[in-house]
Amino acid sequence: LNRLEFPANVYPFLNCQRLGVEVDFIAPREHLIQLEDIEAQLTPRTRVLSISQVQFLTGQRIDLAALGRLCRDRGVLLCVDAIQALGATGLDVRGLGIDFLATGGHKWLMGAQGQGFVYISPALLEQLRPAMVGWLSVEDPWSLLDYQLTLRTDAARFETGSFNALGLTALLASQQVFARWPMAQIEAHVLDLSGYLIQGLQELGLKVITPADPAARLGIVTCLHPEADRLQRGLAARLIMVSAREGIYLRFSPHFYNSRQELERTLAGLKTLLYPSQQERFAMW
CATH class of the missing domain: 3.40.640.10 (Type I PLP-dependent aspartate aminotransferase-like (Major domain))
Structure with missing residues (x-):
């Protein structure tokens, strides 16, 4: 880990x-x-x-x-x-x-x-025995009174009850x-948005800890600020939803349904919260 x-x-x-x-x-x-x-x-x-x-x-x-x-x-x-x-x-x-x-x-x-769901490789499946089993874990669950603990051969053996x-x-x-769009197109759009956001946050003087390299990131973009909670609340008041974590991390997560125009509004709102009087920028970290 x-x-x-x-x-x-x-x-x-x-x-x-x-x-x-x-x-x-x-x-x-x-x-x-x-x-x-x-x-x-x-x-x-x-x-x-x-x-x-x-x-x-x-x-x-x-x-x-x-x-x-x-x-x-x-x-x-x-x-x-x-x-x-x-x-x-x-x-x-x-x-x-x-x-x-x-x-x-x-x-x-x-x-x-x-x-949610899990995937278990066929090779690993052969090595595992469930720590817990239920009535849907067995080969013939509908033989209700024939209590044969013969586990299913696929990953369904880990299903313990109703879905x-x-x-x-x-x-x-x-x-x-x-399914309306190829996944490659969705990923490309998400990467375009996250890259645009990284650049905009850096221009506001914020330290971005998300890698700039598209191969090393996806949709989440995080920057550091000692008042991350205040910034999160200020953006929420503007109907812009971001996350604050551990008091210093401000996290953005644009998805395929978002646009650059929405990120421009996000950055504008953030700028207002950071520099309400357009005072001289200072290094946060």
Whole structure:
């Protein structure tokens, strides 16, 4: 793991410490995760590397192709949290060598809260036995009184009960919207917006911690300011929705339905909050 991961990708592994699992953390450099630091942290005892495809705080997009090759060479399972990426980009799980992928559907996939999905590679599936099972985990769930614990051979063995039908219906509806355009076109538009936003924030004198390189970012753009909470509230009052995190991070997340004109209004509102009297700019950090 790394020390800027979202808690949902940390606590499940920390919970395994009671079973004797050791968890190692990789320290980012200047808020960014470096492949060489990951490689240096791997040992012959490392079994799993878990990482977000796009980091929730910085917006850094991880080079999963290089990471997948590294994990295969070292015999390490690659676990990916894709919640901040899917919907803004496509993902070839087999081509990238991903063993396990999990995502919620309520972020960039634009579904409702309370649903998501996982991918488990066929090779990994053969090694796993569910910690919990339910009536839908077995081969013949409708033989209701024949209690045969014969697990299904596919990933459905991890389904313990009834589906979130309403949430899945919403997710299906959102995917029908996405299907109107090629994913490559959506990604290109998202990258254009995030690049435009990075430039605009820097022109306002803000320190942007999201990589400028399009290959190393996607939709999230984050800058530093000691009054991030105040700026977030000020933008919200102008009906511009951004996130403030940890008191100093101001995070923007333009998606395919946004436009440059909307980002211009965002930057104009931010400028007013930063320099209400057009006083001389000062270095924030």
